Amino acid sequence: MDLHELTDFIMEKGKNRFPDPDAVAKAIQKAARSSYRLPKTMNDSVNQVLSISITSMKALESQIKEFDKAIKAQMELLPNVLISIPGIGPVYSAGIMAEIGEIDRFNSQAALAKYAGLAWKQHQSGGFEAEVTRLIPSGNRFLKYYLCEAAFSLVRCDKEYSDFYHLKYKEVNRCQHKRALTLTARKFMRLVFRLLKDNRLYCPAK
Structure with missing residues (x-):
């Protein structure tokens, strides 16, 4: 094609x-x-290896579905305001809430961002401040993973976050997706902090 x-x-x-x-x-x-095209002597062996690999992948997918069902059942027993966000299901919300723990441990969204590793190093000297900075190397990598994955899911379901992602994507010529996703995850993290802190449901901007 x-x-x-x-x-x-x-x-x-x-x-x-x-x-x-x-x-x-x-x-x-x-x-x-x-x-x-593979010769006949190799073709059968390669097909067998591929068949075994596909069978293993299907078995893992089946196990993942079972775990997802178990997580969903457990989350139905807990108060979960994050489930009100488009694209954020029980698995993402469970991962985020489990890694954050008690939201009252953090007195600001900046503190939560630093804990998640979604904060940037400051490169400055006198009146100069670098335009390109890197994320801090520390932080909870599991929380960062869940925030980034959930943010990308939200990009596909929410216009505000979709527009924000594509705006940041177009601002640079390299590492476009990684940069846009990280910035979107940082924006999403502020929403998570506010919803958990206020214990209220998500209300999309009109």
Whole structure:
């Protein structure tokens, strides 16, 4: 299929999870052009290995679904304001709440951001301040993971966060997705802090 058709196929089957489906389509076409047919003696062995791998993946997917059901059942017994956010289901909300613990431990969203590793180093000298800074190396990497994954899910479900992500994506020419996702996760973290602190449901901006 041509590039446009392949890109549409990837977007549909990937459920818009790929940040740059056009680049994925080009990579697949390149791999297809450089591939070659295996000899019969190797073909059966390769097919068997692939079959075993696919069976293992399906078994893992089945286990993940069972764990998701168990997490959902447990979360239904707890007060959970984060479930009101579009795209944030019981698994993401459970991970975030478990890693944060008691929200009253943090007196500000900045303190929570530092705990999650979503804070930036300050590079400045006198009146100069660097335009490009890196995230602090410390922080709870599990909380950071859940915030980033949940933020990307929110990008697909909420216009405000979708617009914010794509705005940040277009601001630079390199590391676009990583930068945009990190900044979106930082924005999302402020929302999480406020909802948990006030114990209220999410109300999207009109």
